[in-house]
Amino acid sequence: MDEPVAADDRRPTCPLCGNRAFQREEGKFDSQWGMTAHQVTLLICEQCQYVLPFYKGNSIFDFD
Numbered sequence: 001m002d003e004p005v006a007a008d009d010r011r012p013t014c015p016l017c018g019n020r021a022f023q024r025e026e027g028k029f030d031s032q033w034g035m036t037a038h039q040v041t042l043l044i045c046e047q048c049q050y051v052l053p054f055y056k057g058n059s060i061f062d063f064d
């Protein structure tokens, strides 16, 4: 069901170092006009600290 190997195929690869282990952070940004808040997921490469930002619910990757 939730095999790590199968899920690994859907995870992003760091464009800088090719690492596939990321620290995951979630949060939100307020828009420039303060009307809406954007849910975001940040993946931080554990190797080079490169940050991959994703809009929550609008990602091609399925983290769960």
Ligand SMILES: [Zn+2]
Binding pocket: 014, 015, 016, 017, 018, 019, 045, 046, 047, 048, 049, 050
């Ligand atoms: Zn990296």
